[in-house]
Amino acid sequence: MKQTTRRIFMMQVAAGSSVLVASGAMAQAAAAKLDEKDPQAVALGYAADSTKVDAKKYTKHKAEQKCSTCQLYTGKGKDPMGPCSLFPGKQVAAAGWCSAWVKKAA
Numbered sequence: 357m358k359q360t361t362r363r364i365f366m367m368q369v370a371a372g373s374s375v376l377v378a379s380g381a382m383a384q385a386a387a388a389k390l391d392e393k394d395p396q397a398v399a400l401g402y403a404a405d406s407t408k409v410d411a412k413k414y415t416k417h418k419a420e421q422k423c424s425t426c427q428l429y430t431g432k433g434k435d436p437m438g439p440c441s442l443f444p445g446k447q448v449a450a451a452g453w454c455s456a457w458v459k460k461a462a
C-alpha cells in the first residue's frame with residue numbers, strides 16, 4: 357500500500373512539473389515581437405536590424421552594438437529574439453539595436 361501511495365505521489369509531482377514547464381514555454385512564446393513603430397521603440401531609435409540604424413542620427417552607434425551584446429537583453433544563446441527590460445512583455449531582435457544600448461558586462 358505504501359509503495360502505491362508513493363508512486364501516485366511521484367506521478368502527480370511529475371505531471372505538475374510538466375504543466376509548469378509547458379505554461380512557462382507558452383508564456384515566453386506569447387510575448388509579442390517589438391514593432392519598430394511602437395512609440396517607445398521610435399523614441400529610442402530601435403531597429404530590428406542593427407545594420408539599418410540611421411548613422412547620421414545615431415552617430416555613436418557601432419556595428420558590433422546589438423541587442424545580444426546589451427546589458428538589458430536577457431535572451432538565451434543564439435535565439436533570434438529575446439526579452440529586454442526596457443520593453444516589458446515584448447521580444448526584441450538579437451540583431452537589433454536602440455539608443456539605450458549598454459555594453460553587457462563580461
Ligand code: SF4
Pocket residue numbers: 402422423424426427428429440441442448452453454455456457458
Ligand atoms: S536596451 Fe539593449 S536590448 Fe533593449 S532594445 Fe535597446 S539595445 Fe536592444
